[in-house]
Amino acid sequence: VQGTLEQAIGQISGVPIRVHGAGRTDTGVHASGQVVHFDATWSLPTESLASALNVLLPPDLAVRDAEEASVEFHARFDATSRTYRYAVLNRPSRSALLARFAHHERRPLDVVKMAEGARELIGSHDFAAFGAPEEPGRSTVRTVDRFAVRKHRDAVLVSVRGNAFLRSQVRAMVGTLLLVGREKLRPDDVRRIRQSRSRANCPALAPAKGLCLVRVDYDGIRFGARGIEENEDLFGQAE
Amino acid sequence: VQGTLEQAIGQISGVPIRVHGAGRTDTGVHASGQVVHFDATWSLPTESLASALNVLLPPDLAVRDAEEASVEFHARFDATSRTYRYAVLNRPSRSALLARFAHHERRPLDVVKMAEGARELIGSHDFAAFGAPEEPGRSTVRTVDRFAVRKHRDAVLVSVRGNAFLRSQVRAMVGTLLLVGREKLRPDDVRRIRQSRSRANCPALAPAKGLCLVRVDYDGIRFGARGIEENEDLFGQAE
Numbered sequence: 052v053q054g055t056l057e058q059a060i061g062q063i064s065g066v067p068i069r070v071h072g073a074g075r076t077d078t079g080v081h082a083s084g085q086v087v088h089f090d091a092t093w094s095l096p097t098e099s100l101a102s103a104l105n106v107l108l109p110p111d112l113a114v115r116d117a118e119e120a121s122v123e124f125h126a127r128f129d130a131t132s133r134t135y136r137y138a139v140l141n142r143p144s145r146s147a148l149l150a151r152f153a154h155h156e157r158r159p160l161d162v163v164k165m166a167e168g169a170r171e172l173i174g175s176h177d178f179a180a181f182g183a184p185e186e187p188g189r190s191t192v193r194t195v196d197r198f199a200v201r202k203h204r205d206a207v208l209v210s211v212r213g214n215a216f217l218r219s220q221v222r223a224m225v226g227t228l229l230l231v232g233r234e235k236l237r238p239d240d241v242r243r244i245r246q247s248r249s250r251a252n253c254p255a256l257a258p259a260k261g262l263c264l265v266r267v268d269y270d271g272i273r274f275g276a277r278g279i280e281e282n283e284d285l286f287g288q289a290e
Numbered sequence: 291v292q293g294t295l296e297q298a299i300g301q302i303s304g305v306p307i308r309v310h311g312a313g314r315t316d317t318g319v320h321a322s323g324q325v326v327h328f329d330a331t332w333s334l335p336t337e338s339l340a341s342a343l344n345v346l347l348p349p350d351l352a353v354r355d356a357e358e359a360s361v362e363f364h365a366r367f368d369a370t371s372r373t374y375r376y377a378v379l380n381r382p383s384r385s386a387l388l389a390r391f392a393h394h395e396r397r398p399l400d401v402v403k404m405a406e407g408a409r410e411l412i413g414s415h416d417f418a419a420f421g422a423p424e425e426p427g428r429s430t431v432r433t434v435d436r437f438a439v440r441k442h443r444d445a446v447l448v449s450v451r452g453n454a455f456l457r458s459q460v461r462a463m464v465g466t467l468l469l470v471g472r473e474k475l476r477p478d479d480v481r482r483i484r485q486s487r488s489r490a491n492c493p494a495l496a497p498a499k500g501l502c503l504v505r506v507d508y509d510g511i512r513f514g515a516r517g518i519e520e521n522e523d524l525f526g527q528a529e
Binding site for chain 1: 387
C-alpha cells in the first residue's frame with residue numbers, strides 16, 4: 052500500500068515522495084481510517100489531490116480526503132490513539148461476501164468470557180507477550196484504553212483502542228481472546244500470559260483478514276467530514 | 291456460479307446434478323439470499339451437505355444452509371417474490387473496501403426525487419422498456435410491490451421487491467432512477483419511459499456490482515434461521 056501510494060503521489064509531484072502512515076497494516080489487514088502525511092513543495096491545489104490520486108490508484112486503495120497540515124505534523128508520531136476493529140463471523144456456514152473481511156469461526160464463541168479476558172488487557176502494561184517493538188530493545192509498554200467485545204447478529208466484533216501497538220499485538224490479543232471464547236483458555240489466563248512477558252506463551256495470532264484499522268486520533272485535529280466508515284459498517288452501526 | 295455449484299454437488303453425489311436457482315444474477319451481481327434446488331437420490335445426511343459443499347467451493351461462493359424439500363418444490367417457479375438491493379456510494383471519494391459491492395457516484399443524488407420516480411414503477415405493469423423476457427415473445431408484465439430509496443450516511447440504498455423480473459430489469463430501473471437523482475430526468479419521465487414499452491427509451495443500466503439478490507420468498511416456506519444477511523448489512527441495518 053505504501054509503495055503504491057508513494058508511486059501515485061510521485062507521479063503527480065514529479066519527484067519521489069516518501070509517505071508516513073499512522074499505523075502499520077500487515078498483508079491482509081484492512082484500513083478504513085488510516086492517516087498518512089508527506090512533505091512536498093508544489094503548486095497543486097490540495098482540494099483536487101484526493102480525486103487526482105484516486106484516478107491513479109487501484110480499486111482496492113482509495114484516498115478519502117487530503118488537506119494541508121502544519122510543517123511539524125507527523126502522522127505517526129503525533130497520533131494519540133489508534134482504533135482497530137476485528138470482525139469474526141461466528142456461525143456454522145461461511146460467507147462469500149465477507150470472505151475477505153471477517154474471520155470465520157464456526158464454533159460458538161462465549162462473548163461474555165471474551166470480554167472478561169479483554170479487561171485483563173486494558174491499562175498500561177508490558178505487552179511483550181503479544182508483540183515486538185519496531186526496533187529490538189525498545190519499550191514494550193503500551194496503553195490500551197478500550198477493549199470491547201460484543202455480539203452483533205452472527206458476528207462477534209472486537210474493538211480495541213490504544214496509544215500505539217507493538218507489531219502483531221492486536222492479532223495476538225484477539226487470537227488469545229478467541230481461545231477464551233472457545234473455552235480453551237480461562238479469562239484470567241489472559242492476565243497470566245500478559246504477565247509472563249514471553250512471546251512463547253502467546254497461543255495464537257488471529258488471521259489478518261478480520262482486522263481493520265478504523266480510526267486514528269490526534270490532539271485537536273479532526274480529519275475531514277467522516278461519513279460512512281465502511282468497515283465500521285460492514286456489520287452494521289458502529290457502537 | 292451455477293457451474294461451480296453443480297460441479298461441487300456432482301463431486302459429492304458421484305453423478306452429474308443440475309441445480310435450479312430462484313433468480314438469475316449476471317456477472318458482477320452479488321447474491322446473499324439466493325435459493326437453489328436440485329433433485330438427487332442419495333444416502334447422505336442433509337445436515338452435513340452445506341459444510342461438505344463449503345469445503346469444495348471457492349471462498350467467494352458459499353452455501354448458507356441445505357434442507358430437504360418436497361419433490362414438487364421448484365426454486366424458481368415456486369418463488370413468490372425476489373428482493374434486490376442496489377447500493378450506491380454517494381460521496382466525492384471512492385471506497386477501497388466497498389469497491390466490489392457498491393456503485394460509486396460522486397455527484398450528489400436527490401433521493402426524494404428518486405423515490406418519486408420509483409413510485410412510477412410500483413404495481414403490475416408492462417416493463418418491456420426495462421428488460422427482456424427469458425424467451426422472446428413471452429409476457430413482459432411483472433408486478434413490483436415495493437420500491438424504496440433511502441439515504442444511509444454516505445450511501446443511497448435502493449430496495450426493490452417483485453414477483454419476478456425481466457432480464458436486466460432491476461439494473462435498468464435503477465439506472466433510470468440514478469439519472470432522476472442527478473436531475474437529468476424528472477420523476478414523471480420514469481412513467482413515460484415505462485409506458486413507451488421500448489428498450490430504446492431506457493437511458494442506462496446501473497453497473498452490476500451495486501446489485502445484490504438479498505431474498506427470495508415462498509408461500510409457507512421459511513428457509514433456515516437467517517442470521518446476518520451480509521449485503522443487507524454492508525451499509526448498516528436493513529430497514
